[in-house]
Amino acid sequence: MYRLSEREWQAYTEKNKDRARMLISCPDRPGIVAAISHFLYQQGANIAQSDQYTTDPEAGRFFMRIEFDLPNLEERCEVIKAAFRPIAENFDMDFSLVQASKRKKVAIFVSKEDHCLLELLWRWKSGELYADISVVISNHPDMQETVESFGIPYHCIPVTKENKAQAEEEQLAAAAGADVIVLARYMQILSPRFLDDYAMRIINIHHSFLPAFVGAKPYEQAYRRGVKLIGATAHYVTEELDAGPIIEQDVQRVTHQEDVDTLKQLGRQVERTVLARAVRWHLEDRVLVYGNKTIVFP
Amino acid sequence: MYRLSEREWQAYTEKNKDRARMLISCPDRPGIVAAISHFLYQQGANIAQSDQYTTDPEAGRFFMRIEFDLPNLEERCEVIKAAFRPIAENFDMDFSLVQASKRKKVAIFVSKEDHCLLELLWRWKSGELYADISVVISNHPDMQETVESFGIPYHCIPVTKENKAQAEEEQLAAAAGADVIVLARYMQILSPRFLDDYAMRIINIHHSFLPAFVGAKPYEQAYRRGVKLIGATAHYVTEELDAGPIIEQDVQRVTHQEDVDTLKQLGRQVERTVLARAVRWHLEDRVLVYGNKTIVFP
Amino acid sequence: MYRLSEREWQAYTEKNKDRARMLISCPDRPGIVAAISHFLYQQGANIAQSDQYTTDPEAGRFFMRIEFDLPNLEERCEVIKAAFRPIAENFDMDFSLVQASKRKKVAIFVSKEDHCLLELLWRWKSGELYADISVVISNHPDMQETVESFGIPYHCIPVTKENKAQAEEEQLAAAAGADVIVLARYMQILSPRFLDDYAMRIINIHHSFLPAFVGAKPYEQAYRRGVKLIGATAHYVTEELDAGPIIEQDVQRVTHQEDVDTLKQLGRQVERTVLARAVRWHLEDRVLVYGNKTIVFP
Amino acid sequence: MYRLSEREWQAYTEKNKDRARMLISCPDRPGIVAAISHFLYQQGANIAQSDQYTTDPEAGRFFMRIEFDLPNLEERCEVIKAAFRPIAENFDMDFSLVQASKRKKVAIFVSKEDHCLLELLWRWKSGELYADISVVISNHPDMQETVESFGIPYHCIPVTKENKAQAEEEQLAAAAGADVIVLARYMQILSPRFLDDYAMRIINIHHSFLPAFVGAKPYEQAYRRGVKLIGATAHYVTEELDAGPIIEQDVQRVTHQEDVDTLKQLGRQVERTVLARAVRWHLEDRVLVYGNKTIVFP
Structure with missing residues (x-):
């Protein structure tokens, strides 16, 4: 390999x-x-x-x-x-x-979709991400076997409305010492307290469209509007949802022929590419935050 | 030439x-x-x-x-x-x-920015747009000389709050017989009555961003948020502002180094390319509208 | 997962x-x-x-x-x-x-680089490639564990100058029944006899540059020339090396700052994307060959 | 305007x-x-x-x-x-x-195709190219009127096999004082003596393909091979034809549906964009040459 x-x-x-x-x-x-x-x-x-x-x-x-x-x-x-x-x-x-020789410690959070996680693991294994992936934390057990096959510890910490505060404590403990947290399609909102601990050190990925579709089922909305581009945005997490400083964005052309499922598949491809670039730049100390924007040094 | x-x-x-x-x-x-x-x-x-x-x-x-x-x-x-x-x-x-041999009649509406107009005229002259550009209509006199040098009539019809209905009458008269109207950065809103006359036959171009920035000065907003892509969307005009069926979209990468003026320059490049493609596809009868989306046949 | x-x-x-x-x-x-x-x-x-x-x-x-x-x-x-x-x-x-419901049988050939193989396996597992990957064949043992973890048989058939004919017999036997063979960075030339058996059913991926750099060490040549784009081409294999009908191509921007190793990394990203698209289109019966070119139906 | x-x-x-x-x-x-x-x-x-x-x-x-x-x-x-x-x-x-406030003097050479010339004139007029376009020189009379309408002198200097040396003298005289010469689809080869006078100050644009097609009628060759991308390369002119340091490259996707004429049209769009970028970067002193490659500072 x-x-x-x-x-x-x-x-x-x-x-x-x-x-x-x-x-x-x-x-x-x-x-x-x-x-x-x-x-x-x-x-x-x-x-x-x-x-x-x-x-x-x-x-x-x-x-x-x-x-x-x-x-x-x-x-x-x-x-x-x-x-x-x-x-x-x-x-x-x-x-x-x-x-430069000190590997940063990375904790990856993930829910059920594995495309972003696998892209990061693949690039890490191939030497494109110079880091220690110290732990993968999930609210689901699904990816335990995959993650452990890379020699990385996997913590399954279920999160519910009731146990959220407690679960975050466990997550913080499991991630202890991480230099950066990557939300690789982690579908939970982190509390302000959690964000404070990792200010400008949590990277998230989400889909983006022209125009933006607010509310539920964005791919369905994009399909109904017949967009010609679908994209993804990697950004630092702040309290305002999906509104933190943008690190990287990219898009993929689509046509009327793609159905909603295919749009989602193409969206996943863009997401994993964009997130991997953002994580690499962060690991190489290329990103500075200023106000609500980033400077990404080449 | x-x-x-x-x-x-x-x-x-x-x-x-x-x-x-x-x-x-x-x-x-x-x-x-x-x-x-x-x-x-x-x-x-x-x-x-x-x-x-x-x-x-x-x-x-x-x-x-x-x-x-x-x-x-x-x-x-x-x-x-x-x-x-x-x-x-x-x-x-x-x-x-x-x-296919019947050239469609095109009326172009323009205000003060000439980049989209010139792109259309250039492509028309070079044979890429098979059409008759029968008239250019503007609320300003600025581009008269340029347009007439292409052998195209220029109608300057100033539009104010007070004379809007009357001005639209004059515009409709000047555009009479047009198969399609292209709003090449025409900065006025057309009345529902006007839109009815040319349903799905008016093409507009506007900037687009990920995320969308609503309100005034979008380039300034995009600059402050540090977007990494700026784009443009060509669409058919409907009563809801900038929400009609999308014909074409494209984007251009930018970095933190571009200031607002450069973002606008790059935005103009994308706008003219996207609009020219949309107009060509319309002229070649490639675009069908369905609900609020388009089917663009290849 | x-x-x-x-x-x-x-x-x-x-x-x-x-x-x-x-x-x-x-x-x-x-x-x-x-x-x-x-x-x-x-x-x-x-x-x-x-x-x-x-x-x-x-x-x-x-x-x-x-x-x-x-x-x-x-x-x-x-x-x-x-x-x-x-x-x-x-x-x-x-x-x-x-x-459409009949899954095609795919045999993947690979040498030592795993990026294209892993991309195919990942897309297959996520349901984007509707096929049976019936076997992975390699001239090296390196990827046995990875491949078998996906539940796919792995045949290691070393190829040398001396045993080439015999090795191809073994490969053909191992691939028996395959509808399509994908060379996922398989660094050996197949004999005319082998190609005959799978005419227009063997897909290869290779780097491409503007201009093309012939001879050894293309990335080093591209670096010395300071190219601004590196790309990849997926094509059907014919007897003339890398000159068969092109299925898909794409590029990635680079600058003077990328060193040879980074160019190679970026090249790998383009390769795996381009190959995966080509394989998908082939599996969906979208590709027809005509002369030395393809028609790829949308 | x-x-x-x-x-x-x-x-x-x-x-x-x-x-x-x-x-x-x-x-x-x-x-x-x-x-x-x-x-x-x-x-x-x-x-x-x-x-x-x-x-x-x-x-x-x-x-x-x-x-x-x-x-x-x-x-x-x-x-x-x-x-x-x-x-x-x-x-x-x-x-x-x-x-930075000193406008560089630009001499543009052109033959019969006007797309690159017009792009440069348009960007110059709109303030995107901060320079003095001091003269346009052509071996054909075709574009005199267009060029003069921009207030720029036009020199028609026919070039034949017989008068080439003499014609170059006239060109050098007409371009006297130019800081940079732009070959905007100028279809003649300049002599080594001419190149010496303007070493790394002559910018050329030409089509590029993956793979490169040598010899005559490259678009026809590209069509027959069914390429999926066509591109353009802007470079400094050196004695070896089209092999000087690359300043900028870009590509455009195509499919089997584009005929040779449409490929050429799309090729022209890429050419004018790529050339305009290269000229701008040169005017802003962003390009350094090293060996046979460029460093383009962002």
Whole structure:
């Protein structure tokens, strides 16, 4: 099977052991790039990639993503963060510094549909998602065997109206330590308390149509309206349902010939592709949130 | 200039002089295709293309588009229609029979933005839209020179709240005889009375987004939400604003880097492409309306 | 797991038990459609879908695909074929009549890369490919466990220069009874004798680029040329390498930032999508071959 | 007509009068970004956008595009270039510094097909191409009236086998001072001497197919092979025909139903879109050439 052996994971880790990613945002003003790049040069870093975006030339906000290589990153990482703090304070920066070789922990939530889950597992096995999928959590037992065949623990935590608070406690416990939660067609609404714990670290996927069809049975509505495109949107989850910052979108052409079932099948294809891209970009620290929108660095 | 000479128009007309298109819809039941094709065979027709669609195998509605060649079509057309009527009645059919060589008359309505208008004129000049553009009607004088340089009459009919009914009378008079009206970014709402006169013969283009942004300044809203796709929808105009049967849709990828002006520019590109496709399909009698949706025969 | 239960397979089969598909090709002349549809009407069939294509209005070839419903299809199928033969002879037709409820037997050949195989298995399990995957044949043992977990027999038949003829015998025996063979990244060339046995019934997938890069290491060549699109082509296998009739193609945008490994990853995504579409269309009897090209009925 | 008035051009110019773009390439090593950004900070510049790309982390080549705002750019531009030279020498850099408000001079070459020319003129008029189109040069008289109606000089310079060298002299004279030459379906091969004068400043557009069809009548070949995609490639012209660095590519889906003429029409749509994008990116100094490939900064 085409899957990463332990040796290949190690090769990747070894290759990237000195690679760091820095994400920065602050009010725009002259001198930011100079200060950052001078600092990195002094530390002995070599900048491999760097992208920035300013919301507005005048009085805007500055965003930057830098990848750099720095010898002995592992042992020097905390020292460098500490050394950077005065610069960060001077420019009123939010910043994070992560090691590319550290696999993020991913918890996947799923209900009964398996297409998004399987796409993520497949890409993970083939080495396209550099992460540890630490757990799959479901309100149904259906996918236990599949998930466990990938060597991943499966927690079945049924959710009902009555036990919702309790169930979320169990979910949080099962997901403990996750860096990101992926809702791979998880058909339950999470409580504000849950969302607070994972602000901008929960990725959801849902269908999208032009125009949007509100209410129940969107595919049936789309069919009746005869849409020519069906799509999917991956976004961070916020309290307002399906209205959080968009990470990725894509569409698929359809015609009058597709019946509702075929529209749903095609919708599933778009959903799994779009979700997999969004998850990859998040894992590679490419996504910054600003207001209710994302900046996705290329 | 790459444009159809009178000789080329004539060559097209000559080549298609015996080509007919038949559009049929009726309740589905066995024997429809047999009856139609037997009739055409008896008339000496050769079917060049034929597509059908049934909404539902059980108790559905049957739709068909046939292209056929029939010697001396011009003189026999009315006779054939009359001969077909008994079959149509027997199957409770709506049907139309048109000669492919007859250019439809198109009236284009436009306000101040010229991108959709120019796209239509360009495709018309290059022979991609087989039609007579009989008039361009605008509530502004801005495009008179451009339109007249294509040899097309331009009617400037200003529309205000006060004169709206009177202005529509003038528009209807100026468009008299039009087979189809194209709203190429015409920023006025037409009255129900006007729509009645041209039911399912008025094509409009508007932007579309995932999700839909209602209210004013949609591009500004889309920018603030950070959408990754912007699109356009061409549809037949009905009384409910922008909710008529969709003919064609398409999208264009964007990123956080595009500012509002660039989003609008990209939106214009999608709009002109989508509108031009929809108009072409209408002119080629490929579009049938059913409920609030279209069937677009390939 | 989202997979068709035996009950769902049976529901599909039951729903389609009277659905037939007829594929016809013959020299074009008037009266073909009339003869076919009259025949079907006499048999009591109701045409659900019908598409035709004529290569050239004058002296061209006529192609048709009809789906119809006919009570008690199973028992009457052979009788109907026999009854149709005189019409077929009269018009010099090639024709086939298949029952939509009969699952085609598919043999999948694979080497070491699993992305195309897994996509097919996934779509099969989710009910998008209505077929029996009767065997997976590989020249490597790697995917045995995966394939068998889907309940499908796995034959590992190593192929070397020396044993090639013998190995092909074994492959043909293992695939015996297959209606179609899918080369899901099978990296061996099949002999003319093998191809003869399965003419226009072997589907292959390969990468494609604009422009084409001949010779070894195409992704490396594409990277060096800085292509902005990478694609894949699914085609029927003929003796001339990768030059058989094209069933489906698609592309994916890339930029200078993608390295060779990422280009290959993206290429794999396109490959699996394109192959899955081609296989589905073949299974639904939508593909007719004419010269070195295909007609893919919608 | 939706076109930029002189006032709007001036508004754009005024808005961008202090905006500069810097393009840099050099061998990669630590400290480059620090040196550049420190220099710009000292000059009082505010970096608005910055993108970089390194071909290979080890021993690769570094490429950078920076947009920055600097008060009184116009008068200080030459001084700043001079001040930057020691840094450039130290890092062995190639660099250029341009003012965003300076419109580049574009000469367009065209033969008989007008679709690419008209697209460029339309986008220029609507303000999407910030440039001066200083001249259109053709070997045919056909488009004189159209071009002159845009207020642009038209030079008809017939080219024959016999007068080719002389004709190129006239073309070079007519194009004198052009920053970039766009071959908008110009069907003549330029001599090496001509290419030398405009190395990586001549943009061409041509059709592309999967697979590539070499030799005459590619659309006819593509039709016979039944391709499912047709495309276009915009590239810089080099001595090897159609093999220069690719700037942009795109495709359009087709089916067996499109005849050769329709394929050509669709091909024209792709060509004009792809060429217009490539020209815009060149005008905005987004394209760097490296070996036989381009880096297109977003």
